[in-house]
Amino acid sequence: MPVLTHLEAIRQGLWEEMERDPSVFLIGEDIAAYGGAFKVTQGLLEKFGADRVIDAPISESAIVGAAVGAALMGMRPVVEMQFMDFIACGFDQIVNMAAKIHYRWGPAVPMVIRGPSGAGVHGGPYHSQSNEMWFVHTPGLKVVVPATAYDAKGLIKAAIRDENPVIFYEHKFLYRRIKDETPEEDYVVPIGKARIAREGTDISVITYGAMVWTALEAAQELEKERISLEVIDLRSLLPYDEEAVLESVRKCNKVMLLHEDTRIGGFAGELAAVIAEKAFEDLDGPVVRITAPDTPVPFSPPLEEYFLPNARKVAEAARRLAVY
Amino acid sequence: MKASKDKRTTEKPLTGARRNGGSFNPGSIARPPDGPMTPLSNRGTAQPDSRTLERMLYYLKLTREAEYRIERVLYRQGKIVGGVYVGRGQEAMAVGATIQLREGDVTFPSHRDFAAWLIRGFTLRQIFLNWLGRGDGPSRGRENTGHFGDVKRGLIPIISPLGDTCPLACGTALVQKQRGQGHVTLVHFGEGTTSRGDVHEAMNMAAVWKLPVIFICNNNAYAYSTPTERQYAVKDLSVRGPAYGMPGVTIDGNDVLAVYEAVRRAIARARVGNGPTFIECKTFRMTGHSAHDGAEYVPKRQFEVWAQKDPVARLEKLLFAKKLLTPKAVREMEEAIAEALDDAAAFAESSALPEGAEATEGVYCGPKCWWQSRLHDD
Amino acid sequence: MGTNVIMPQMGESIAEGTVTKWLKKVGDKVERDEPLFEISTDKVDAEIPSPAAGILTRILVSENQTVEVNAVVAEIDGEGSALGAAIAAPQPARPSPAVSADVSPPAAGGVEPDAPSPASSALAEQKIRSSPLVRRLAKENDVNLAKVRGTGLGGRISKQDILGHIAERSAGTPPAASPPVPTAPAPKVFTGATEVVPMTPMRKQIAEHMTLSRRTSAHVTTVFEVEMTRVYDTRAQQAAEFERRNGLKLTFTPFFVRAVVEAIKQYPIFNASVDGDNVVYKRDMNVGIAVALDSGLIVPVVKRADEKNFLGVARAVTDLAERARAKRLSFDEVQGGTFTITNPGVFGSLFGTPIINQPQVAILGVGVIEKRAVVRGDAIAIRPMAYLALSFDHRVIDGAVADQFMVKVKAVLENWTEPVL
Secondary structure: OOEEEHHHHHHHHHHHHHHHOOOEEEEEOOOOOOOOOOOOOOOHHHHHOOOOEEEOOOOHHHHHHHHHHHHHOOOEEEEEOOOHHHHHHHHHHHHHHHHHHHHHHOOOOOEEEEEEEOOOOOOOOOOOOOOOHHHHOOEOEEEEOOOOHHHHHHHHHHHHHOOOEEEEEEEOOOOOOOEEEOOOOOOOOOOOOOEEEEOOOOEEEEEOOOHHHHHHHHHHHHHOOOOOEEEEEOOEEEOOOHHHHHHHHHHHOOEEEEEEEEOOOOHHHHHHHHHHHHOHHHOOOOOEEEEEOOOOOOOOHHHHHHHOOOHHHHHHHHHHHHOO | OHHHHHHHHHOOOHHHHHHOOOOOOOOOOOOOOOOOOOOOOOOOOOOOOHHHHHHHHHHHHHHHHHHHHHHHHHOOOOOOOOOOOOOOOOHHHHHHHHOOOOEOEEEEOOOOOHHHHHHOOOOHHHHHHHHOOOOOOOOOOOOOOOOOOEOOOOEOOOOOOOOOHHHHHHHHHHHHHHHOOOOOEEEEEEOHHHHOHHHHHHHHHHHHOOOOEEEEEEEOOEEOOEEHHHOOOOOOHHHHHHHHOOOEEEEEOOOHHHHHHHHHHHHHHHHOOOOOEEEEEEOOOOOOOOOOOOOOOOOHHHHHHHHOOOHHHHHHHHHHHOOOOOHHHHHHHHHHHHHHHHHHHHHHHHOOOOOHHHHHOOOOOOOOOHHHHOOOOO | OOEEEEOOOOOOOOOEEEEEEEOOOOOOEEOOOOEEEEEEOOOOEEEEEOOOOEEEEEEOOOOOEEEEOOOEEEEEEOOOOOOOOOOOOOOOOOOOHHHHHHOOOOOOOOOOOOOOOHHHHHHHHHOOOOOHHHHHHHHHHOOOHHHOOOOOHHHOOOHHHHHHHHHHHHOOOOOOOOOOOOOOOOOOOOOOOOOOOOOOHHHHHHHHHHHHHHHHOOEEEEEEEEEOHHHHHHHHHHHHHHHHHHOOOOOOHHHHHHHHHHHHHHOHHHHEEEEOOEEEEOOOOOEEEOEEEOOEEEOOEEOOHHHOOHHHHHHHHHHHHHHHHOOOOOHHHHOOOOEEEEOHHHHOOOOOOOOOOOOOOEEEEEOOOEEEEEEEOOEEEEEEEEEEEEEEEOOOOOHHHHHHHHHHHHHHHHOOOOOOO
């Protein structure tokens, strides 16, 4: 099986879907001739032509809005945000228009908005955000956050085939750092299904995106101390796999919620609430959150390192919870 | 405030308007009081045929009467709840523009373009079901007013952040252009909406990609309570067309024939791939922003001046003058309209409200789509 | 006004203690200094005497519950008896208003209720720290949480604690409680392949202490064989008279204490500890004696052993060992040791390699004393012999010094001259 980077897996997924379905097209800034700021769409213009790989003016709202219009006309647009930080410029079209059309009067709005998010590359406040919760709080959208190359391909394909607007978060730190075996054939990873990234018995770590790798690193370290972490990779946040979360909590009875996003209103808060509602009597310790602090993402390396959760912080929290 | 409200309570619909119709100069484009217009073209105008003229009058009258029924009757009876926005006095834009569309074309009407729904084939029953929040209405009670559409009928509705439809119009036009069948997209919005970034982004995008979009600005002088001089600093918004790289024209929005002609030319350009046009239609909102707005901020004299330019009366007078219509035919038309409205209102009122628990249905589209089970009135 | 009974501070570093057993019920009459309850802390298990005479009117802390030092655990109604040392303790941080209203006072006729009032026990139940999971498991398995010993943070009953309790109960053994006297553990009846039994606080303390020591000191053990003829004979000849005069059995332990004291006098490094880059020599020779209990191990200390004669040492050793087994040691009596003697020989061991009792630097293990064939001159002789194993901290004590120390111990024992009577 070929080994692909996270980025190559996304490109392959786009390529396959464009080959499979002529209604799929790409639209974004610098995606055609230049191949995208991170080169995710490199080579697609040559293969599929300028009608299907469209360079747009710097108008995030118009790009998203045009994609909605095209989707209503039966197309399956895939929008690239050069950085997910800039999605704020198209926010209104996403949350007020795309998300609500189906509920309001019935038509399908099959479209994907994808792009790089996340910190760890010294990108500063506007090239580092994990702003997925803006959209998780918007009924009508789906929000997907893959961690592996395999899932990145399977989920981008599932997102394109979905009849609803899907916000697809890629983590720029993973683009070229994560490689795994990714089949060349056609497959999809269903949206809304979590994955057990590592089985364990003592503490369940529920996470997503780049933090899956952080959790796995901590789990490996703690193995030496006979603390067994189970790592759940949510893969999708909206809808998310509530049953997988509860199952893991019921198994381990202690749970840590980990994300790169900031703390207040982060996904961990939602998970904590659901765990309290539905697995209260399965808890043998407090629900622990490990998140970034409630600040913008700072630029200078020591500040950024302080800001980001890492394996050491996860392991420290796990040790404390283990002896609770 | 109370006085003005009372005044409107006693205000008469169609017949009253016709009585106060004033002079109408057929074939000319009346100059609105607040400025000159860019000439449409050096060539003469192309008159619609008599059948189209009659249809236009019908839709103008039907719009006037239906909105009267909604705003002055059902709303005041408490049968319509929430916000009520009508286009009294500015019916000509939707009628003059929409009536030219073909199957495959798309329109994005504003909330003051009631006629667009009628002309695109929605029945009065469907429309009233929606206004009354009924479970069998086109939005099944999820949306109020005219916030509903149908892609098959080529009508996509606004959302309350106005101007959001302009980028969508670029999207539908992009697909139309790529499909190469000569279809076009119309998008209506008010002059207040032109201050929004979405309108700017969309006009720029449409010009860059030469999209078959016609941007129609219904300039009705007030954005809620804000007059034009507090909204923009140019005399005529049409100057913005050339600024983006498309033609821009300013016309009399109360002259349905002027609207028809301007839109006809823009559509002709668009269908052959020459790109978008911006049309500013000067008109006047003969009501408050909504049914709960007394519009005290509008000088009374402005209402009086614009009452003389009533678009319904103007077309009716023209048709009489051209002997295309008899008073008897008009009477019959009015009777049919009243009957249809009585039927639609009674039908909607007797129709069931949605079950509360339906609120959670149909958030997502999927293989077992809740919307597929909907009951159409058509 | 009644007298508050508080959780005593059993050592400066102790912040909390666990009530392991109430020896009186609500309504019982207690005498001042009469044992009232037992506690377990990180340092010591102890029986706590009543601070006053009177009626035990409230129990605020149930068995197996851990509270902060100085927390009020019970209240005794004075009844006009001597209240000399009534302790004015601060009220608990969260007073429970329901309690005072629901206290059952002694009945008018002086009839004492023989069970805690429902309100009191309900209150006690509430104060058990557990978790939602533990409470559900308790309900499902009909477990009284007051009977489960918590090993989690602050004595919290954890998932492992209750699972262990359930497993133990289903295996037919009674729930873990303080065993009265050391007995051989009952053979386990297994229901599954494994059974999880939570550690007692003492067990955990020992475990932590031992691993800490292993990590801290550079352990080396040296073993000497010592002929015990003189000691053996002395004991055999004097034991009866010693017991008659002093009311004490004459054991071997005081001989070893005395020998160690003599050796320390010569090699003071064995009465020291390590503090960073410093070696701290101690003036007092406080010799700890390891006492095996059913539930673990405790090391009472013979304070200033160098200032005691043989009888003084013997009396201290006997007294401490007895009270250790009865859980009546005070905190001071297990503190401040500077050297430790352990005695695996009582169970037949030839010698062990003991772990140093931190922060000390050496420990002497005494093997079994038995007659063996030894070579004397060119002949084989039969002599009472013992192996003495000294574990020492090589960070501060080199092998040569350790062996010289042992030579001294050996010499004292082999040439015993000190009168014991």
